[in-house]
Amino acid sequence: MLCFETICVENRQWKNLHYHEVRLNKTRRELWGCSDNWDLAKLLDIPSQIDNSTHKCRLAYDKNIDNIRWEPYSIRTIHKIQRVYHDEIDYRYKYDDREALNTLFAQRADADEILIIKKGLVTDSNFCNVAFFDGTYWLTPATPLLPGTQRALLLDQGMIRPAEIRESDIVTFQKIRLFNAMVDWAHAATLDVSLIA
Structure with missing residues (x-):
């Protein structure tokens, strides 16, 4: 069973990384009994091909990082x-x-x-x-x-x-x-x- 975090990157800057880190470390403690706390700023690098537009970094993990995926992001329109x-x-x-x-x-x-x-x-x-x-x-x-x-x-x-x-x-x-x-x-x-x- 994997969990994931979806982290926003704008202008090649992480947004709200602290809040993702808190949730991720809480999840790792409660689901897998992990006692270490990940420092996402040290674990994650923004790839050189990521430009200044908004991108989604999707980090899948359990006790360890399983995979990291990047994609451009555009806001969905909601009418109903x-x-x-x-x-x-x-x-x-x-x-x-x-x-x-x-x-x-x-x-x-x-x-x-x-x-x-x-x-x-x-x-x-x-x-x-x-x-x-x-x-x-x-x-x-x-x-x-x-x-x-x-x-x-x-x-x-x-x-x-x-x-x-x-x-x-x-x-x-x-x-x-x-x-x-x-x-x-x-x-x-x-x-x-x-x-x-």
Whole structure:
């Protein structure tokens, strides 16, 4: 069983590397009993062919690094979100095996993205954490499937606040925003909640 980190590189600079390092080392401790802490700045090099545009570094690992893949990144356009339901899904760790998530994503009909509801609670989309705007604050589900690195940064900065958000609460909000390691707060897709089917 592998896990992975998706790390953003812009202008040949790592973004939020500390947050990836914290999550990766926590995962290695909890899944494989590793006692050493990896220093990603020392372990990873940005290849010479990577230019100043945005790139995704995908690091797959278990006790050791399994593989590292690089690819250019462009932000997906999201116009509509489909609610999907799974009461047992478990994605506490960023598993390389995304079969359960892919199955849910296949249920999106004509939507571009999904919003996963677990036991009545809002969690995440397929690739992003989410936040809802109530007119004053941006609230993020206290029950994400995966606590993302961008989410951790935004919580530390006070940009978002954790809250229990039930499916029935969605209509009380104005907007939803989707963000992840590759899509920071300023560039995150923001939709009216009426576009959640």
